Amino acid sequence: MSAPEVMFPEEQRQISSVCQRLHRDANAKAVLLIGRDGQPIAEAGEVGEIDVTSLSSLTAGNVAATGGISKILREKDFTSQFHEGEKTHVHITLVAGRAILVVLFDERSSLGLVRLRVRKATEEMARLFEQVAKKAAASTGPSILNEITDADIDKLFND
Amino acid sequence: MSFINYSSREINCKLVYYGPGLGGKTTNLQFIYAKTSPEAKGKMISLATETERTLFFDFLPLSLGEIRGFKTRFHLYTVPGQVFYDASRKLILKGVDGVVFVADSQIERMEANIESLDNLRQNLIEQGYDLDKLPFVMQYNKRDLPNIASVAELHEALNPTNVIEFEARATTGVGVFETLKAIAKAVLTELRRGSGG
C-alpha cells in the first residue's frame, strides 16, 4: 500500500482561506476542494444544503472517467470541465494532479470570471500541496498511525 | 489511497467490493446501509442501469468510530461485474486501500469467479498494486442456494494464498458485517504497519 496522503492544520487553514477568497472573488455559490479519491478537504460558501460527501465521490468518479476518456483519445488530461445547469453551473479543475476544485455558481457570476479566479486559486493551492508533501516527507515525529494499538482497532468493532 | 487529515482529525480509507456480475456486491452494501445508524452513514449512491445492474459504481460512506481521537471513515465502492465495464473497474481501483472479493458460490459461476479474480489481479498490477500485498478478504456468497460448490472447492480455486474468508448470504446479511470488519481491520493494521508502527 502506498503512503497515506496527509493534511496538516497549518495548510488546511491556508487552503480554506484560499477557498473562501475564491468564493468571494468569483461571486460563486460554493467552493469545494476534494481529494483525488473523493475525500472532502475544504469548502466555502453555501454548502449547507449540499450532500458534500456524495458530491465529492461522484465528482472524483467523473474526473477519473474523463481522465480515462482523454487517455483513449490520446489527449493530455482535460484540466477543467464545465457543466451548465438551468440555475447552477459547475466548474471542475484539477489542482496539481493532487486534488479537484469544484466551483458552483449561478447568474450572479460568469464562466469567464470563474475561470479567471480559479486559475489564481489553483496556483496557490498547488503551492500549498507542495508544502504539505514536503512536510510529510520530512516528518519523523510520532504519527497517529504509530500510536494505534491492536486494542484500539478491536475497540472500533465492539458492538 | 488513505487520507489522514490532522486538522479535522480524520482517517479516510477506500474499500472496493470486486467480483463477477450478479454475485452480490451491491447487496452487501445495501445490507450494510440498511443496518447502519443514520449518524454513521451518508447516502448510498448507485449508478445503475434501468435493469438495476451497476453501471459505474455504488458508493457508501461509513463512519466506524474513533481511534485515538481520529474519526475513521470508510468509503465503500462496488464495481460493475460485466466484462465490458473493464475501463470503469480500473478507475474505481485507483487509490484502493482494501479489497473484498464477493464470489458467487453457484457451481455454474465458478468460471466467472476465476475470471473476475484474474481480472482484479491484472487491473491492480496496472495501477501499481500487488493483490498479495493489499488487505484482501474473500467472501463466498449465496450459500443458501442449492447448486453451490463446497467451501473447500471454492477455497482451492479462489483462495490459494489463504486470506481470511467468509461464507455469506448477503440478502439476509449473513457474513456481511463479518466481512466488512475483517477488511476494515486489515486496512487499519496495514496502515499502521506501513508507517513503521
Ligand SMILES: Nc1nc2c(ncn2[C@@H]2O[C@H](COP(=O)(O)OP(=O)(O)O)[C@@H](O)[C@H]2O)c(=O)[nH]1
Ligand atoms: N439467494 C441469494 N441471492 C442473492 C444473495 N446475494 C445477492 N443475491 C441476489 O443476486 C442478485 C444480484 O445481486 P447484486 O448485489 O446486484 O450483484 P452485483 O452484480 O455483484 O452487485 C440479486 O437479485 C440479489 O438479490 C444471496 O446470498 N443469496
Ligand SMILES: [Mg+2]
Ligand atoms: Mg452491483
